[in-house]
Amino acid sequence: MTTKTMTMAKALNEGLRQSMEKNKKVLLMGEDIGKLGGVFRITDGLQKDFGEDRVIDAPLAESAIVGTAVGLAIRGYRTVCEMQFDGFVYPAFDQIVSQVAKLHKRTDGVYTMGLVIRLPFQGGIGAIEHHSESPEAYFAQTAGLRVVSCSTPNDAYWMIQQSIEHDDPIIFCEPKSRYWEKGEVDLDDPPCGLFDAVVRREGRDVTLIAYGAMVKTALRAAEAAAGEGVSLEVIDARSLAPLDLDTMVTSLEKTGRLVVVQEAPHMASIGSEIVAELTQRCFYSLRAPGLRVSGYHVPYPPSRIEEEYRPSVDRVLDAVDRVMGFES
Amino acid sequence: MTTKTMTMAKALNEGLRQSMEKNKKVLLMGEDIGKLGGVFRITDGLQKDFGEDRVIDAPLAESAIVGTAVGLAIRGYRTVCEMQFDGFVYPAFDQIVSQVAKLHKRTDGVYTMGLVIRLPFQGGIGAIEHHSESPEAYFAQTAGLRVVSCSTPNDAYWMIQQSIEHDDPIIFCEPKSRYWEKGEVDLDDPPCGLFDAVVRREGRDVTLIAYGAMVKTALRAAEAAAGEGVSLEVIDARSLAPLDLDTMVTSLEKTGRLVVVQEAPHMASIGSEIVAELTQRCFYSLRAPGLRVSGYHVPYPPSRIEEEYRPSVDRVLDAVDRVMGFES
Amino acid sequence: MIDEELVQLLTPEGERVDSTEYESSLSGDEIFGFYRDMAIVRRICSEATSLQRQGQLALWAPVQGQEAAQIGAGRALAPTDFTFPTYREHGIAWCRGVPPEDMLRIFRAVSNGGWDPQKYRHSTPTVVLGNQTLNAVGYAMGVQRDGAEEAVMTFFGDGASSQGDVLESFVWASSFNTPIVFFLQNNQWAISEPSSLQTKIPLYHRAHGFGFPGIRVDGNDVLAVYEVTKRALENARVGGGPTLVEAYTYRMGAHTTSDDPTRYRIDAEVEVWKHRDPIERVKALLVHEYKVKATAFDEVAAEADVVALKLRDDVLAMDRPDPLSMFEHAYAASHPLVEEGRREMIELGIGGSSH
């Protein structure tokens, strides 16, 4: 096993490079992704090595980035579109919902919408408005799309490659607040399938489910709870659509208690879906109702107070207390 | 009490007329809403009576319809935007999410986004693609917006007026398959508040929650179930964001069993939210997990088979059987 | 009313016009071929309209009046070109070889597509106004990367010209110099809205502001449309970049069979345009210049009737799809929610034999 330590940003960069080397039909398109390497430098050096025809600096129009990627897919190319920030994907929403999600079906499978839309998402970087959103549920609820999120450099490296190889369109959510954290990347083998959830920490008492940046928050909560004798199992959902419910059910059958942690507000969210599905599947095992710890139902606040908006270890532990205390 | 029998389409037309008469700042804007009266004739005759300045035929650009309505709101006008069909609201998604939902907050309350976006939604009219979608959850999950849906002419008449008077932006979902059904309209008093759910039929055994076109399906299921000795309580949610959970809790505490019926696929839907919230609030009363009867997780099919896609009375009764049989 | 800059090779009376820029390259046989195309497409349209009236179609979008625009453009295409239409391009579909019954599948509501777009190199209709123009520009970017000598043509209406997607597609086509022809059929109406609501000046000017040529052609003159489009396509294939062709034409019928144009437009306008009928015009030319006999036209009419009859039979034979088919191709790879739905439907006893 060859491993290498790198940041998530670098892992994504290396993953993109691998895909581009393996398949000449892989293109990258986005704003400032060429010479600048993207505002987060995820595509750093790739235009230099693969040329302007494969790493395309796009005029500033997100609908056009996605809309032309659709045409490229029809022509047999696989385009990885970079949205500069989560809050700037909405101009492309129509193309995503009306064309990307539906063209495979509309053409009875003739068109393959093999394209990836990379979305630096969630908050926590002290940015101004529109740079910290969690739009994943918009896409998760859209039939025809798949949505995944990485939380470690190793996952980033492999999941981006798996996404590019996959024949369905994928919304690839990158927790931007974790871009600069380092981790080991196994250069030989992927950790698991693209749509598998992973148990990041085993535990007995409560199942914590998180994704993206909140995985780390959940792990820190588990660490803290362990100090107080409460054993939390932490699951990284990884795939948000479809959800890997089997892995979650197995855990919940053991613990009987569920807390979902997400930065998005809880209304009609991934968390709502997990709670609804797991309640149905584990009704007899559940010792307490599944709870969601979420961002508040308000526009994302100025970032000086974003840490009070984003679920904190305290808020997670509070929910853990509530599910633990439910029967008493 | 003065009442009048009319179709939902006519009730909406009359409601708009009332609002326009009461408040000169109320404008209508949309594609073909002038001479044609809209493809569903909801605005029939209004341009003739209120002039082209107040009933504005819009060039074909949904982002512009909503984007200019935002500017009109800043100037003190209240614009009711008509989206010709549900599937054509997506080009306006960016303006809705980034401006309509957030400007009141961004300006610390200085700008009031008093505008209404009318959305003929759901299927059942034998239309071609993009004319039968259920995009309500996209908006319900967006902090800053409110989402309501009418299911009767009386509600249509009153809810549209209440929406226009309300200071928050409202996504107004009209079940187009019910436009031509008649009902009594009370011309004197509104039935209740805009954000209240209503019990449409009382029952003992199972709480059915539905909205829009599915209210009728739920009522027919209740009728059928009554024949077999099962008593269903039917709630019309009416307000999808926020949800009137109190009314739902009261019912569920009585019945202990929950089925939500919606045309949208179940992933991260209004149904998911209702199940997650009610499970949390009624955990001890629940005798079975809340179930959702939804559209399937596929692009809306050709309409010759849409009735197999939309929840049918049979599918609702099937779910009722499942929640009834859960403990046995 | 018609612009001076309008390219025209044939008057409404079927007389030749001297144009400094374009001349017709077509033989009498070829022109007769175009006549045949137009006549058959009009017959398909009238058959579809009557099928709709008889409850056999959910909807129909008539093409009547726009036959010259579509046959002229459609015949200018090379087999290797690729096209991205709206819901009204039946004449283009005809030129691409799409079987007429396949054109009607969407309107019978048994399919959201209707044909194999790769086989005919003609995409299935895009209903969301303007989306297809960006898809087409993207396809053209692929053509460039393949180094292929192919052109892409995309279609949209005067109404759709206001959509952000169409305008962004102009930006991209210009910026990347893609091999694309934007074929705009200005049929004067977007449902009930006159094109004067979308623009105060002729639409072809819009291209100039984006840095590529725009040209207005008499859309009821099949000879002119053919020459103008052919040159634009040839230019695109050899790296000359995009062109906007505005075919100035008229929607003779309703927007769709659901529409009632009497609510918003006056008969007199329709009458004026009847005198500019695209089929009569070329027929006059064929009679006067090429001495084509009445029997030849009768033969075409008979052939068109055969096409229409077969179309009717084919449509009536189109069963509703198996409800289970909704789960096919929703995704390219297996998906648990799709499997769950399929299982549920089977358990409910729906599908398989139920259609």
Add this chain to the structure above:
Amino acid sequence: MIDEELVQLLTPEGERVDSTEYESSLSGDEIFGFYRDMAIVRRICSEATSLQRQGQLALWAPVQGQEAAQIGAGRALAPTDFTFPTYREHGIAWCRGVPPEDMLRIFRAVSNGGWDPQKYRHSTPTVVLGNQTLNAVGYAMGVQRDGAEEAVMTFFGDGASSQGDVLESFVWASSFNTPIVFFLQNNQWAISEPSSLQTKIPLYHRAHGFGFPGIRVDGNDVLAVYEVTKRALENARVGGGPTLVEAYTYRMGAHTTSDDPTRYRIDAEVEVWKHRDPIERVKALLVHEYKVKATAFDEVAAEADVVALKLRDDVLAMDRPDPLSMFEHAYAASHPLVEEGRREMIELGIGGSSH
């Protein structure tokens, strides 16, 4: 490189240019006033940049190089006009009377707005590229309905000019003949992308294709910007409809303090533009033509320092907001989810006293 059609009243060396179309209406005092505005705005910008370097701001978007464009446009506005800016219009905000510290609230990440937009008739910044242009056209439709003699001005960059929203706003402004001036600052760059990626021809041409006038002005010439914008605004106020003003200028600094322009542009280019500095140019004019003394300029510099010092103090005194404030004004009317959130935060002991 600079277009022939560029309106210019002052050379980079500060010499008068004869223009057939425009002449300066400004007195020496007025010009000196503009100089003062520009100098103070530049000083605000440098102070903000250093505050950011010192960790006191999350971000800053420098306006350096674009002062003439903004002061020229900003001073042409009437108090009753209304403006819709992006994140870089600090010079416009200055002209509208927005206190400098309020301009920095967004950048200190303590607010998503920063000032009362109705009070200053200057909207809070729009960050999503292009959105504001449609909002502005809508506002202008309101002005029309009120029968008011007011104009609306909206701002956007060369990059944003590719967005569908901007292009749709052209369609609407033209169709409804709204009283609006589109003020496009072509500062040559959109972060790392040169304006040549967004367009192959000068951007002001774009307006012509939509049926209204577009004009390019030397954006580093405050006299020319003032005259051109003033005429466009006057025309708008009396029902003359929209105008696109392209101010041809240059972003001297980084896109924002997060940006590193050395990765994508060469120093030589920046050097060329240093010789076209908008402030030096007008200073040369004041010295040569109006014999303004060095002391007068020193006084402005001193005044600017005072503004900067106060700005620094004000910013340092800006506490982080009470976390509970996130629940205020999320909705205009009471909302159960907002109340639930507020209750939860209070129970957690956050907010109120915690800032």
